[in-house]
Amino acid sequence: MKTKRIILCGLGNVGKTFLKLVAERAEDVRQKYGLSIEISCVVDLGGAAIAEKGVLPMTDFMAFVKNGGQPERFPGYGQKGLSIVEAIRKYDFDILIETTPTNLRNGEPAYSAVTVALEKGMDIVSADKGPFVLYYDKLKKMADVSRSRIFISAATGAALPTMDIGRFSTAGSTITSIEGILNGTTNFILTKMNLEKSSYADALKEAQIMGIAETEPSLDVEGYDSRNKIVLIANTLFDAKIGINDVPVKGITEITYEDIKKAIKEEKVLKLVATAEIRKREVSLEVSPKRLDKTHPLASINFSEKGITYTTDTMGQVTVLGGKSSPLGAAAALLKDVIHTHLLP
Amino acid sequence: MKTKRIILCGLGNVGKTFLKLVAERAEDVRQKYGLSIEISCVVDLGGAAIAEKGVLPMTDFMAFVKNGGQPERFPGYGQKGLSIVEAIRKYDFDILIETTPTNLRNGEPAYSAVTVALEKGMDIVSADKGPFVLYYDKLKKMADVSRSRIFISAATGAALPTMDIGRFSTAGSTITSIEGILNGTTNFILTKMNLEKSSYADALKEAQIMGIAETEPSLDVEGYDSRNKIVLIANTLFDAKIGINDVPVKGITEITYEDIKKAIKEEKVLKLVATAEIRKREVSLEVSPKRLDKTHPLASINFSEKGITYTTDTMGQVTVLGGKSSPLGAAAALLKDVIHTHLLP
Numbered sequence: 001m002k003t004k005r006i007i008l009c010g011l012g013n014v015g016k017t018f019l020k021l022v023a024e025r026a027e028d029v030r031q032k033y034g035l036s037i038e039i040s041c042v043v044d045l046g047g048a049a050i051a052e053k054g055v056l057p058m059t060d061f062m063a064f065v066k067n068g069g070q071p072e073r074f075p076g077y078g079q080k081g082l083s084i085v086e087a088i089r090k091y092d093f094d095i096l097i098e099t100t101p102t103n104l105r106n107g108e109p110a111y112s113a114v115t116v117a118l119e120k121g122m123d124i125v126s127a128d129k130g131p132f133v134l135y136y137d138k139l140k141k142m143a144d145v146s147r148s149r150i151f152i153s154a155a156t157g158a159a160l161p162t163m164d165i166g167r168f169s170t171a172g173s174t175i176t177s178i179e180g181i182l183n184g185t186t187n188f189i190l191t192k193m194n195l196e197k198s199s200y201a202d203a204l205k206e207a208q209i210m211g212i213a214e215t216e217p218s219l220d221v222e223g224y225d226s227r228n229k230i231v232l233i234a235n236t237l238f239d240a241k242i243g244i245n246d247v248p249v250k251g252i253t254e255i256t257y258e259d260i261k262k263a264i265k266e267e268k269v270l271k272l273v274a275t276a277e278i279r280k281r282e283v284s285l286e287v288s289p290k291r292l293d294k295t296h297p298l299a300s301i302n303f304s305e306k307g308i309t310y311t312t313d314t315m316g317q318v319t320v321l322g323g324k325s326s327p328l329g330a331a332a333a334l335l336k337d338v339i340h341t342h343l344l345p
Numbered sequence: 346m347k348t349k350r351i352i353l354c355g356l357g358n359v360g361k362t363f364l365k366l367v368a369e370r371a372e373d374v375r376q377k378y379g380l381s382i383e384i385s386c387v388v389d390l391g392g393a394a395i396a397e398k399g400v401l402p403m404t405d406f407m408a409f410v411k412n413g414g415q416p417e418r419f420p421g422y423g424q425k426g427l428s429i430v431e432a433i434r435k436y437d438f439d440i441l442i443e444t445t446p447t448n449l450r451n452g453e454p455a456y457s458a459v460t461v462a463l464e465k466g467m468d469i470v471s472a473d474k475g476p477f478v479l480y481y482d483k484l485k486k487m488a489d490v491s492r493s494r495i496f497i498s499a500a501t502g503a504a505l506p507t508m509d510i511g512r513f514s515t516a517g518s519t520i521t522s523i524e525g526i527l528n529g530t531t532n533f534i535l536t537k538m539n540l541e542k543s544s545y546a547d548a549l550k551e552a553q554i555m556g557i558a559e560t561e562p563s564l565d566v567e568g569y570d571s572r573n574k575i576v577l578i579a580n581t582l583f584d585a586k587i588g589i590n591d592v593p594v595k596g597i598t599e600i601t602y603e604d605i606k607k608a609i610k611e612e613k614v615l616k617l618v619a620t621a622e623i624r625k626r627e628v629s630l631e632v633s634p635k636r637l638d639k640t641h642p643l644a645s646i647n648f649s650e651k652g653i654t655y656t657t658d659t660m661g662q663v664t665v666l667g668g669k670s671s672p673l674g675a676a677a678a679l680l681k682d683v684i685h686t687h688l689l690p
Binding site for chain 2: 139161169173299309312314316321322323328332333339343345
């Protein structure tokens, strides 16, 4: 039995769901993979709950959190003001799980936590995009030095295994291009416009009412979320060293029903597509609305579903689609990556 | 640098394409994965070409084979009459690559080769279904004893990563059902009937002219190929111990254009679907034509494309589709599995 001692950073929806999922699945994972997942420390804004040796009493901790308790006040384990960086410096863990909200200005507080964890030779499993969108090249070099690994399934489509196909299922094949519908909100809006002749404004409003779009939807509808994901995927798969400002991005805010109708007339479907073209090891990325042939494997991905197509030289096109886009889907992707740290030594 | 010494059994289309692919990609694989793939022995009906130490001179060997040469006559390396079982017994290898034609009567000659290889602690990478469809349970037990592994991507959809999703991308999630369009020939015929109003006989004839269907098409059209694949997938993922005779199978030979029309009228699409339902660790399999909702992720898989949908408890539905169905696709799947023997120690 191998043990992985875990420090979880961030106790929002995804962090809480991950703890619940690990509690439910721990025994299955022990039996199936010979892996014991030990949650030893949980850090949020005000401090940490930490088991200096062994694990946090998870049932008690989760009941405490459910009643509004903060980690730093958890009796017997709470340490007020203990930051994530201090916790990683002071104690030993195998994996940092990062679930704080994405910060694209400077990646903090995750960026500092990730660098300290990498210096200590820990593996990183992250649902947070920030540090990796901004500084992947630097972090990868640090990881190579300390023989750490960076797993970002949960940040690149959650339960949709975007990275697994590129990293694992196409091993030995050369990827020549990637096309992805990587954002559920924009795909929902375009599907509504396409199938129900909605205007952009009406479709957006409906998405907001259903909780699919944010009140401030620009991250999604301007194409930035798709851009962030394709940057992560391309940098991870190809060591491409692409910054977010290197990517031409066009969102869907100017799409009218006329555009949709025009596409339909040409037997096409309008989708917001993030692409990576790889030519002679040069990688170029783009996000923009594209008219896909009806037979394109991404053309029939509707509503808030996502999908990604890898075009390869020896395997043809491989497309994966679906995967829950919810805190549970993200938590499941984190758990999968934790298992992968064990399966891929 | 890790070395994998390989014995290849079978020098048909897939075997030859695999050798060519390894020759082309060997340097890439060394650089990217730190893995040196050494083809040390190739066995076909009349005997073997074997490098007792080191590797076969691949450029010369492939030129020799291209000119109609048989392995056992390859100058300096040929051994007339050396069988696969004798070669494995007498010399040391890390991986047996099995590409002989599937034999569903007794799995031979692959079955004997696989058992001897497993006894010696070798990993198996197979494009051949026979031994695993017939005797998976027994072979898995042998593999567990000798700490060998069995990789059958190439036998379960070739370049379509059917097994990777179930084994790797859904790790930590519980699979509750699997649905697959696992046979390209039958999907081609049904698509022709659906889109072009062909009769079954006309669609079959066209598939035969295009080389998609065999002259003797029963393995495909009676549903047996789909059955064999779902048996392999279910036994591998769930240790299900299901024999081919445990699976109710209905093919597409009795489908008429009337049936197709009826499905269209109900806004459905008729597909040959292989299913696995998992309830309380009980697995039941079935192959039969099914009317899928138009929104089903498999509904828009057309012509000779294949696809598989995993329904899980925490990740929702994950569907993968595409992947070349050709000797190159199968060879690429073999190469991928060889790399996986190295990535998954």
